[in-house]
Amino acid sequence: xxxxxxxxxxxxxxxxxxxxxxxxxxxxxxxxxxxxxxxxxxxxxxxxxxxxxxxxxxxxxxxxxxxxxxxxxxxxxxxxxxxxxxxxxxxxxxxxxxxxxxxxxxxxxxxxxxxxxxxxxxxxxxxxxxxxxxxxxxxxxxxxxxxxxxxxxxxxxxxxxxxxxxxxxxxxxxxxxxxxxxxxxxxxxxxxxxxxxxxxxxxxxxxxxxxxxxxxxxxxxxxxxxxxxxxxxxxxxxxxxxxxxxxxxxxxxxxxxxxxxxxxxxxxxxxxxxxxxxxxxxxxxxxxxxxx
Numbered sequence: 454x455x456x457x458x459x460x461x462x463x464x465x466x467x468x469x470x471x472x473x474x475x476x477x478x479x480x481x482x483x484x485x486x487x488x489x490x491x492x493x494x495x496x497x498x499x500x501x502x503x504x505x506x507x508x509x510x511x512x513x514x515x516x517x518x519x520x521x522x523x524x525x526x527x528x529x530x531x532x533x534x535x536x537x538x539x540x541x542x543x544x545x546x547x548x549x550x551x552x553x554x555x556x557x558x559x560x561x562x563x564x565x566x567x568x569x570x571x572x573x574x575x576x577x578x579x580x581x582x583x584x585x586x587x588x589x590x591x592x593x594x595x596x597x598x599x600x601x602x603x604x605x606x607x608x609x610x611x612x613x614x615x616x617x618x619x620x621x622x623x624x625x626x627x628x629x630x631x632x633x634x635x636x637x638x639x640x641x642x643x644x645x646x647x648x649x650x651x652x653x654x655x656x657x658x659x660x661x662x663x664x665x666x667x668x669x670x671x672x673x674x675x676x677x678x679x680x681x682x683x684x685x686x687x688x689x690x691x692x693x694x695x696x697x698x699x700x701x702x703x704x705x706x707x708x709x710x711x712x713x714x715x716x717x718x719x720x721x722x723x724x725x726x727x728x729x730x731x732x733x734x735x736x737x738x739x740x741x742x743x744x745x
Contacts, residue, residue: 554661554677557694558652564699565652570597570727573718575604581712594718597727600638615734622734633736636745652692652701658682659690669693669702670719 552560572595580587592606602621606612609627616622616638623634655661659679666673674693681689686709693703700721706714736742 551663552675554663555656557663557675557677557699558655558659558661558679561692561694561699561701562652562655568598569724571595571721571723572725572727573721576717576719578715579712580715581710583710583712595727595731597732601727601729601732603732613734615732617729617732617734620734622736624734624736624740626737630737631739631741633740633742634745635742655679658685664691666696667693669695669717672696672702674702 572593574591575594576589576591578587578589589608590606590612591608592604592612595601595603595605600616600618602614602616604614609625611624611626613624614622619638620635621638625632659681662678662680664676664678667676668674672695674695677692677694679690679692681687688707688709688711690707691703691705692701694701700723702718702721704714704716704718706716708714
């Protein structure tokens, strides 16, 4: 049976979240240093080894991690201005030529260079050709540069990825409510800065190809396919860029194993106040904490 997970590759200075990939396997529990949460029961919990196939199950209420409800203040919703008249026709080849793929990515990088924090609702669909079928997950994503990150899932309920600046925590009660994995956050926060992971210096890191325009939430976004020039944890990446503010509203990531992750963002808020408490994580009582 297909295992439904969010994949996180943590290796030294690299922690690739890849915007909520859910098809990588959990690291083996016996590969790291295990401890118990502060409120662990007296009996010792056995070390667990993640099987190749683990049925997805609902998260028990008793194993809920302690997480804050959300930001202290309501951020401002991004409402792009109207697209300049004639821009869509120009990009479609009617009239003057539209922007090149490289120019679009430079504009996106410049726009994200002014972003210090963001939040968005996400819906993700993952197709795995090896296992067959697809899985859907959804929830909220928060980032505060350079080293705070949170993906809180409403489906599967209770699953969470969070970086508090010191540790990167992975907790999937939908798979195993008694296991928490943590890895040191990389120095400088680069590892959990998703903006830098995907849009940092994009023209140098990727060969961009403009594939036209496609409607996303009623707006004709530019579709740019990015092929890595060097080693990256994915084979290729597509981004759907808004024609006015150049923020990405959709991502599609093709992994090295052929899995395709399709992520739609909505209710995007730029530079909201995100307090430290939002990124705090406390392992549930009795959880087996594995340090990698």
